[in-house]
Amino acid sequence: MNKKKVYPQWFLLLPLLLYIVFFLFPSLLGVFYSFTDWGRNTPKNGLHFVGLQNYVEIFTSNKNYASGILNTLKFTVVSNIVKIIPALFLAIILYEGLKGMGAYRTIFYMPSIIPFVIIGILFTSVLNYKNGMLNTVLQAVGLGALKQKWLSDLNVVWKSIYMVDAWRGLGYVMTIFMTGLSTIDKTYYEAAKVDGANFWQRLWNVTLPMMRGAIMINLVFGITYGLKVFDIVYVLTNGGPGHATEVMTTYSFQLYGAGQYGMATAFNSILLLITAVIGIVIVRVMSRKGEM
Amino acid sequence: MKTPKANRKPLTLQTVLKQLLCIFLSLIVLAPMYLVIVNSFKTKNESARMNLSLPKQWLFENYATVFKEAKLLSGFMNSMIYALVATTVGVLLCSMAAYVLSRKRTKLNNFIYYFFICGLFFPVNYVTLVRVFQWMNLTNTRLGIVLVFTSGMIPFCVFTIYSFVETIPKELDEAAVIDGARPAGLFFRVVLPLLKPTVMTCFILQFMGVWNDFLTPLYLSSKTKLHPMTMSVYQFFGRESSYWNLVFADIVLTIIPVLVVYAIGQRYIIGGVTAGAVKG
Numbered sequence: 001m002n003k004k005k006v007y008p009q010w011f012l013l014l015p016l017l018l019y020i021v022f023f024l025f026p027s028l029l030g031v032f033y034s035f036t037d038w039g040r041n042t043p044k045n046g047l048h049f050v051g052l053q054n055y056v057e058i059f060t061s062n063k064n065y066a067s068g069i070l071n072t073l074k075f076t077v078v079s080n081i082v083k084i085i086p087a088l089f090l091a092i093i094l095y096e097g098l099k100g101m102g103a104y105r106t107i108f109y110m111p112s113i114i115p116f117v118i119i120g121i122l123f124t125s126v127l128n129y130k131n132g133m134l135n136t137v138l139q140a141v142g143l144g145a146l147k148q149k150w151l152s153d154l155n156v157v158w159k160s161i162y163m164v165d166a167w168r169g170l171g172y173v174m175t176i177f178m179t180g181l182s183t184i185d186k187t188y189y190e191a192a193k194v195d196g197a198n199f200w201q202r203l204w205n206v207t208l209p210m211m212r213g214a215i216m217i218n219l220v221f222g223i224t225y226g227l228k229v230f231d232i233v234y235v236l237t238n239g240g241p242g243h244a245t246e247v248m249t250t251y252s253f254q255l256y257g258a259g260q261y262g263m264a265t266a267f268n269s270i271l272l273l274i275t276a277v278i279g280i281v282i283v284r285v286m287s288r289k290g291e292m
Numbered sequence: 293m294k295t296p297k298a299n300r301k302p303l304t305l306q307t308v309l310k311q312l313l314c315i316f317l318s319l320i321v322l323a324p325m326y327l328v329i330v331n332s333f334k335t336k337n338e339s340a341r342m343n344l345s346l347p348k349q350w351l352f353e354n355y356a357t358v359f360k361e362a363k364l365l366s367g368f369m370n371s372m373i374y375a376l377v378a379t380t381v382g383v384l385l386c387s388m389a390a391y392v393l394s395r396k397r398t399k400l401n402n403f404i405y406y407f408f409i410c411g412l413f414f415p416v417n418y419v420t421l422v423r424v425f426q427w428m429n430l431t432n433t434r435l436g437i438v439l440v441f442t443s444g445m446i447p448f449c450v451f452t453i454y455s456f457v458e459t460i461p462k463e464l465d466e467a468a469v470i471d472g473a474r475p476a477g478l479f480f481r482v483v484l485p486l487l488k489p490t491v492m493t494c495f496i497l498q499f500m501g502v503w504n505d506f507l508t509p510l511y512l513s514s515k516t517k518l519h520p521m522t523m524s525v526y527q528f529f530g531r532e533s534s535y536w537n538l539v540f541a542d543i544v545l546t547i548i549p550v551l552v553v554y555a556i557g558q559r560y561i562i563g564g565v566t567a568g569a570v571k572g
Contacts, residue, residue, distance in 0.1 A: 007391070007396040011392045011479070012389050022421065022440050022444075026421040027415070027416070029420040033420060104314050107318045108317065110321065113500055113550050115505075115550070117526050118525060125536060131342040131343075133342060167320070227415070231507065249415075249507075253510070256418075256419050264419045271415050278413065279414070283406065283410075
């Protein structure tokens with residue numbers, strides 16, 4: 001069979017074109033513009049190269065832009081830890097055959113189909129200091145001491161974001177783990193039991209190694225989501241109080257709104273660099289194991 | 293059923309604890325949803341207290357009010373156009389691409405595959421995208437927004453469908469060719485129907501993804517008449533944030549379409565989430 005004729009190469013044409021024009025090209029163009037003074041008021045042909053000035057500004061300005069980079073990285077690490085570990089145990093609990101498993105799975109998954117914008121608005125209400133549901137419930141069950149200014153207290157606001165993010169995403173992560181668990185042959189567990197392995201030994205020696213694929217998928221989706229996070233922070237805190245919860249994408253959007261396009265693209269380019277490095281590492285690892 | 297084990301009792305205690313944990317977590321998930329629904333029927337003042345009690349008087353007209361005030365019809369139509377067109381075109385194009393990439397693994401095609409996969413990680417640069425839109429006369433057009441959504445889903449769909457194509461035996465292609473199928477016919481009549489499970493998974497996940505997206509219209513549509521539902525609800529919240537009853541009614545109306553799609557496509561999502569890649 002002549003492969004050249006049977007599998008038409010032109011099938012690739014349109015996807016490649018779209019992908020390059022609307023996805024890749026803007027990213028590379030952004031790198032170019034990040035070295036210029038491009039702004040809302042730049043006249044035609046009035047673009048100047050300013051070298052690394054935008055980047056220097058990000059790292060040295062008193063507007064604390066650099067904290068946006070740190071916050072993005074912090075969010076990526078913490079938000080994934082607080083979702084992945086509980087989701088793994090929850091998946092194991094459900095998968096071992098708890099009564100009502102199907103219903104629980106549906107309920108836990110539900111928040112992840114709701115738009116982030118709506119979750120942001122909804123939790124603005126739930127976390128409201130005066131009347132919000134969370135403080136009201138805490139008061140009602142005698143835990144009034146735990147009441148917080150969830151969205152305006154500097155020491156609490158990040159915890160609130162992680163909480164809301166986990167509320168939305170934990171069920172999704174759990175579902176992927178359950179899919180992973182369903183691919184494990186039961187005889188491994190029987191063998192492990194015969195050998196007298198306890199829960200932790202079974203987890204470490206059977207479950208985790210066999211779930212490499214599911215763990216990888218959760219890490220890839222989780223890390224890329226974390227690095228690009230925008231909606232939830234924007235709607236819930238809009239970077240506040242002050243600039244305490246500002247991340248890279250919110251700074252970039254602000255700079256765009258202020259007409260400082262060169263600075264905004266510099267932020268995007270830093271994000272591009274970070275994701276590229278992490279992406280290359282992940283693709284390397286996965287292609288070596290033949291999983292991608 | 294004879295299990296004369298002494299360790300039967302601690303096992304039951306464990307099950308009870310697990311059940312309690314799951315019930316507790318379910319309450320945490322469901323309480324905010326319940327809050328939205330009951331409060332959407334209250335008066336402005338009653339909803340401002342944000343409590344979980346039933347409304348003293350059920351105001352169904354909140355929904356009619358918000359439907360008009362929040363420009364929900366226009367938002368709904370826009371979301372529908374974006375999600376339906378972008379997802380249909382995107383998933384079809386990606387099936388074609390993934391099929392050729394998986395079947396004909398030349399050096400070039402392997403490179404193209406990884407080239408697409410890079411997009412799983414890269415962020416979209418909306419600032420320069422605005423510029424590209426100006427150059428191509430796509431500023432504030434539905435076509436432009438649809439094209440951005442379509443190209444944004446390429447990495448995920450190619451990645452997902454590619455691994456599924458491998459499970460379809462190549463002998464099928466050979467048989468079809470011997471029977472006189474032409475290349476396009478082979479794909480559309482023989483292979484594409486077999487890709488249905490993965491195509492459905494991609495379609496539903498991406499449809500919900502476009503429906504829920506907020507960042508793309510935030511950058512790319514400055515005109516209200518191009519706003520999808522997520523933007524309408526956000527702007528309504530900005531304008532009328534003291535009317536929690538109406539905001540909650542707006543939230544309910546915005547979520548219903550996603551819930552319908554989810555209900556229809558649930559069996560394709562649960563278990564279908566990149567099942568090909570999950571099996572280690």
